[in-house]
Amino acid sequence: MKKSISLVFASILTLAIAGCGNNGNNAANSGQTGNTAEAAASNATAEPAKATKIIVGTGTAFPQVCFIDENGKLTGFDVELLKEIDNRLPDYEFDFQTMDFSNLLLSLETKKIDLVAHVMEKNPERELKYSFNKEAYAHWRNRIVVAKDNDTIQTLDDLKGKKVLVGATSAQAQILENYNKEHDNAINIVYQSGTANDAADQISTGRVDATLAADFVLPIIDPQSKLKASGPELSSADILYVFRKDDADSQKLSDAIDGAIKELKTDGTLGKLSSEWLGADVTADSAQ
Numbered sequence: 001m002k003k004s005i006s007l008v009f010a011s012i013l014t015l016a017i018a019g020c021g022n023n024g025n026n027a028a029n030s031g032q033t034g035n036t037a038e039a040a041a042s043n044a045t046a047e048p049a050k051a052t053k054i055i056v057g058t059g060t061a062f063p064q065v066c067f068i069d070e071n072g073k074l075t076g077f078d079v080e081l082l083k084e085i086d087n088r089l090p091d092y093e094f095d096f097q098t099m100d101f102s103n104l105l106l107s108l109e110t111k112k113i114d115l116v117a118h119v120m121e122k123n124p125e126r127e128l129k130y131s132f133n134k135e136a137y138a139h140w141r142n143r144i145v146v147a148k149d150n151d152t153i154q155t156l157d158d159l160k161g162k163k164v165l166v167g168a169t170s171a172q173a174q175i176l177e178n179y180n181k182e183h184d185n186a187i188n189i190v191y192q193s194g195t196a197n198d199a200a201d202q203i204s205t206g207r208v209d210a211t212l213a214a215d216f217v218l219p220i221i222d223p224q225s226k227l228k229a230s231g232p233e234l235s236s237a238d239i240l241y242v243f244r245k246d247d248a249d250s251q252k253l254s255d256a257i258d259g260a261i262k263e264l265k266t267d268g269t270l271g272k273l274s275s276e277w278l279g280a281d282v283t284a285d286s287a288q
Contacts, residue, residue: 051093054253056082057113060098061197063220064277065119074098077277078117081137084269085260092253100193102168105130108244115253119214121171121237131245135258136238137270138282140214142172143229145222147203153210154231160186162209165199167192172212175234200226216278 058066058078066076074096086094097113104116108130122132146153153159156179166173168191176189190208192199202208204226213221218229241257243250264270271281 051091053093053095054115055113056094056096056115056117057104057107058096058098058117059101059104061101062118063197064279065220066098066117077273078119080277081264081270081273082117084264084273085257088260088263089256092256101170102193105169105242108242111244114243114250116242119239120242122240123171123174123235123237125174126242129245131243131247131250131254132240133243133254133258133261134240135261135265136240136283137261137264138239138274138278139237139284140216140239140282141233141236142175142212142214143233144210144231145199145203145213145218145227146210146230147206148226148228150209150228150230156187156234158231159210161188163188163190163207165190165192165202165208165211171235171237175212197221200224203227216280216282219279 058074060066060068060074062076064076066074066078069075079096082094082096086092097107099107101118104113104118105126107113108116119138120126120132126132144153144156144159153162156176159176160183164176164187166176166189173189173191176187180187180189199211199213200222203211210230212234213229215229215233218227221227241254243254261270264273265283270283274281274283
């Protein structure tokens with residue numbers, strides 16, 4: 001009888017221990033389930049993917065467009081406009097890299113930068129090597145600029161045998177180079193460094209005879225009114241951003257920028273920035 005009682009007691013004790021073991025395992029499993037749920041919740045609330053960094057190539061020597069102000073800050077129409085565009089494109093983060101104007105397109109080709117922002121005109125020569133966004137953010141016309149008392153120069157033909165100052169690789173230089181190809185290098189092209197801002201002095205003192213400039217540029221390069229625009233417009237152009245050609249990522253960025261520019265036009269921000277920095281709204285016209 002005692003033996004039977006002992007066996008029953010042993011059985012009960014074994015069941016109790018087994019029960020405790022099961023409870024422990026359940027608790028452990030419960031804890032694992034809870035941890036898994038917490039991990040899933042943590043992943044769900046994790047920070048969004050980082051924005052793609054875009055290196056923007058621009059200059060520092062174009063007054064009101066891209067320049068260093070008295071506080072050492074990079075600013076101007078191109079710079080402040082891209083900051084507005086950046087604010088409207090959460091998938092991208094723009095980082096400005098400054099360099100001489102003549103190095104911008106080469107830096108784009110060699111992938112040191114991702115886009116060029118320097119009030120770049122779209123022309124056939126550039127289209128052969130680079131891609132442009134579609135939505136122009138400015139539009140202007142190029143004309144000959146001479147000393148205020150010079151009434152002898154009205155056309156490119158009048159510049160034969162004359163010294164004409166332009167920036168290397170600029171759209172204005174391309175106009176003269178195209179003319180020279182058909183006229184036996186009749187114009188003496190003087191290439192100016194991108195950091196030089198002495199066109200007014202060079203023309204007014206007779207070191208060179210003329211320059212070519214977009215219509216809005218004259219009061220910027222000639223605040224003392226030593227110069228004047230002369231003759232009819234030589235060309236008109238949309239101002240766009242420049243990207244690498246045949247590059248899928250560049251095309252995606254270009255399309256995103258087009259959307260942002262359309263918004264900036266619609267809400268008036270683009271025209272406001274143009275008036276603030278360039279003295280007039282040069283964004284309304286289109287060469288297309």
